[in-house]
Amino acid sequence: MEDTPITQFGAPDAPYCNPETARIAIIPAPLEYSVCYMKGTAQGPQAILAASSQMELYDEELACCPIEAGVYTYPVLNYHGLDHAAALKLTGDTVRNVLAHQQIPLTLGGEHSLSAPVIAAVHERYPDLSVIHIDAHGDLRNEYEGTPLSHASIERRVVDLGIPLLEIGIRSFSPEEAEFMQSKPDVAIVWAYQIARGNASIPWERLSKHTYVTIDLDVFDPGEMPAVGTPEPGGLHWYQVLDLFREICRRSEVVGMDVVELCPMPGQTRADFMAAKLVYKLIGYRLFQ
Template sequence: MFTALRGCPRLLSTTTRCFSLLPRLQWVSRASEGRGSSRTPDRKCSAKHFNVPPSAEYIARVTGIPTMAKLPYQDTADGLDAAFIGVPIDTGTAYRPGARFGPRQIRMESAVLRSYNSGTRAAPYESLVVADIGDVNVNVYDLKDTCRRIRETYRKVLASGCIPLTMGGDHTISYPILQAVAEKYGPVGLIHVDAHPDTSDVVLGEKIGNATPFRRCVEDGLLDCKRVVQIGLRGSAYSADSFEWSRAQGFRVVQVEECWFKSLAPLMDEVRSQMGSGPVYMSFDIDALDPSFAPGTGVPEIAGLTSIQGVEIIRGCRGLSLVGCDLVEVSPPYDTTGNTAVTAVNLLFEMLCVLPNMKYY
């Protein structure tokens, strides 16, 4: 992509300000050669201002302050088409904790990302203005107050016209996020990828937690239930059919047994037809994947989706009117190799690459 590396008295972004011992650099794309210098902290790309991560060909991945994909950090979503945002909580978790550290570990491992998707030829940083806008200031002592804080934060993000790409955090967060999303768009379609339906009513006396978000969403009228699909559900259950409630609402339920030993591209053809042209939200619990691919999570279930199938699901969302995505339940204390976070990083990148108005080569 880049054909020149020129000395410049300006820094590339807030991300690169930390490279105090390195030359001050400006990336110049083929499309921007011969044009005037870009205003700081933006980087030129395809004749427009975009935030482009510094290439590991010239700046070592292990340097710098970690942001998602080494993108610039800014403290609001103003001026952005899409933003990575962390919600570091695990106070809604009933079993293994640790997801509050998920956003931090995902950012650390995201240094492996490059600028293009070699599989789909998507060019996200030539298509959208993207940055990392940090974390919601959660209340680790009060889950209900945290939900309020999430809801208020996402109202502001969505009001700016920005599409949020969320790093969890436990699955409780999808409820207040979808409250804000539905305020803007009305009831939305949902692509929910998970080992568990997360439609419990009350758990240990509580109605808010990581096992209940999508029942609360239905009760609040946040979902267009005929445009909801749950993919990868499995595991032992409290009843013979723990997915009965989902089906009764009109959800399409795709149990994991329907996914074994096959490509999920045909399934996603059907899902795209189900979703139609209306707004769609994607929620991806990392435990949808088999624990051999993603052991670092709160409630692992064997016989899950492969990482290839996870990518197929996300790539199958190309062309949909995605208004937000989340990737939840990465628990670094149980991720001793970091590979669960690396997998999450790449799934989030795939989500970015299927957002509306994406350019493909």
């Protein structure tokens, strides 16, 4: 990593980073407790911030500079000395603070388990919340490797809260999850193969007025996004994911988001840049389309 860490997304010396006026609050969350295959997600947020400092800030599609709406990056969450449960509590409490300031939280992971406390915090503020989970994996196990806090269980925790859930891009699912789905018709899944073959029908009517969107970077095809802990073949492509998010923004008010599971790899800086650009496109679509 850099000698001097980048502390602000996109614009280290710009006036757009004012914590009092920013509309978007970026929360770098270097959480890494239950990752099972490849370690390194704790480096994800800093890699995204570093790549974002090299990014052009004009969006040619939206014909504006979305960052001018105000994007403030909070200090990197410090999980030192905390166990997994305490780290998740810190993450959720940080998001509560952001919401109290009327800002839209955009959390950078870090492993996906952070989404559960974040979604719980957003749900407290928006009781009608629906969740869209864009991921290769269902993450619907009741627990994984002995803990209900696992990254493989986050959407089960969302279901536990009674929050309507729409999963998109899924192509890795366990027998336990398949069995669970049979008892939970309120969870809708759009499989990756349906999108790839052009016959996906997304049940947009399931969205509430307010929506939270969590994007696990492993939803992308590993040929485009290799730097994830658990890559799966047959993933979505760049413009498919952008179009999905843009459509979500047209149909619902996105009140919180996260981009998780970047696991930076030596020699694969394209992954860091892709994650940073994705975050910026999300900000642009959320505020300007």
